[in-house]
Amino acid sequence: MASPHFAAQIDASLFTGTPDFPFYLPAVSFDGSRVEIAGRTLLGFASNDYLGLARHPGVIGAAQQALAKFGASTNGSRVLNGSTTLHEALERSLADWLGSEDCVLFPTGYQACMGVVATVGARASAVVLDREAHASLFDGARQSGARVCRFEHNDVLALRRRLKALDRGALVVVDSVYSMSGDVAPLAEIHACCSEFGATLLIDEAHGLGVLGQGHGGAYAAGVTGTDTLVVGTFSKALGSIGGFAVGSSQFALELRSKCRSQLFSAALSPASTAAALEALNILRAEPARVARASARAATIRAALREDGLPLSNCASTIVPVVLSDAARVLHAWQHCFDSGVYVNAVLAPAAPAGRALLRVSCTADHRESDCQQLIDVLRGALRLGGAGEAR
Ligand SMILES: Cc1ncc(COP(=O)(O)O)c(C=O)c1O
Known part of the structure; x- marks a missing residue:
């Protein structure tokens, strides 16, 4: 119902x-x-x-082993008692796959998107989102306390007009693939526009990871992988599990680990989900x-x-x-x-x-x-x- x-x-x-x-x-x-x-x-x-990985025998086997070894729950936040060697292995593997310095896991994709936009947006001059960006990103923007603006969907000229009218230091937030329309964002042009106006670009790869750029995602496909770009995403699509992540520079990861409320105040991703995502990533690399x-x-x-x-x-x-x-x-x-x-x-x-x-x-x-x-x-x-x- x-x-x-x-x-x-x-x-x-x-x-x-x-x-x-x-x-x-x-x-x-x-x-x-x-x-x-x-x-x-x-x-x-x-x-x-x-990628058909949620019911892959290797993914299910890895989840079962993690369940047997670590139990059904992490019973606490990463910062206190919820971290396992599995979480760290998944963070290293994903940072490597996405060509980033570091990675931070979240209990869900929603919490990753919302928490990262709220945290980074709090020190931005404004948060500027594509009109069709995912609800979790808008929720984070509202929580950030920054001024929130939208621009027309996938319209780089509209973004340009927005950024021109704002102070430097804005946070621009887009999806790499839009979840309902399937539209792919013009990330190379958006990135160039952000660089011109001193804005930081944050890309939600929920539907791009495992799909675009030989599975590396839309940012990789567009050649937008520098440490000036922040990426969030989820394991609940191509990686056949549940959980969220953010990747970027070591400094960005440190900021999330010390300040991001949806990271600090929520129990860590379950051992079974973590192991499932790690094995799914191995299969993505191999196949x-x-x-x-x-x-x-x-x-x-x-x-x-x-x-x-x-x-x-x-x-x-x-x-x-x-x-x-x-x-x-x-x-x-x-x-x-x-x-x-x-x-x-x-x-x-x-x-x-x-x-x-x-x-x-x-x-x-x-x-x-x-x-x-x-x-x-x-x-x-x-x-x-x-x-x-x-x-x-
Ligand atoms: C673009 C986008 N971002 C974030 C999320 C949230 O991910 P999750 O459902 O894994 O929490 C979704 C899922 O609906 C999504 O489509």
Whole structure:
């Protein structure tokens, strides 16, 4: 059942004629690209397990060993009793993979994003965010106490105008891949703009890590990896686990370890989650073909929908947005997919910008080409049902 808070943001009348509520659906089991819900096995295109690692035997084995060795909980914050050798090993491995001096783990991606923006934003002249940046980044900006500004989504000229009007020393916050639209940020241009106006760039790699730049992320793909750039992210997408991280200079890591409230005042990432993420990173290093496969599946779907006239870009992200604009059309199209045996996500405001409600399709390395074909056929039926779509 939806939380009252969430339900309060959706007009209940939209659900007329929609027998299945598309949110908070409890899965009975997951098996790679298949998900069992309410007694039915559906083809799943709704997971963020982009590399198919959450159920990889090596990842599960590593989590089981950590559980047996360290127990189910860390029972405390990293700063006091919650640190283990596993946490330090994951921090070293991730800093190395991302070409950074240091890394700090967080219990969740949300806490990493929110805490880092709040901490760094507190000493910035202003926090300037892409309008479609993740909610956790906006929450951090509000907590920072700094002046908060937005700029038009992925619009470097709009960012330039903003920064020109502000004092030097602003913090600019963007996602490398936008979680709902799948848009890839023009990071090289954004970085150049930040350098020109003396701003610090912070990139959320939640959906870029394991996907772009041969798995190193969007910052790496754009050549933006200096110590002047800060990166946050999560293990809950391509790395098949739970937990968040921040990477950057040693000085930045020290600042987080000593000042960041969501780091200091929350229990450390569980041993099983830490070991799972560490093993997932090992597999990512060893099996680069997974990265290529996940993007190739999304490319197949994008190309087919483009043939139908949907204006989708050919970016490398694993997320394919089918924008239907109006929430009622999205819910009906979602229902058509569900009834046809395909599980995608219905994304309404506030998760999508007003007037840009969408079906979100996410691809993983576990999908076969035949799965993509089935999805495409079902989506075509759904689009006829919902009227001609608009997508990007
Ligand atoms: C762009 C982005 N940043 C941060 C987060 C938060 O990560 P987590 O769900 O692992 O806490 C998410 C997850 O929804 C996300 O999509």
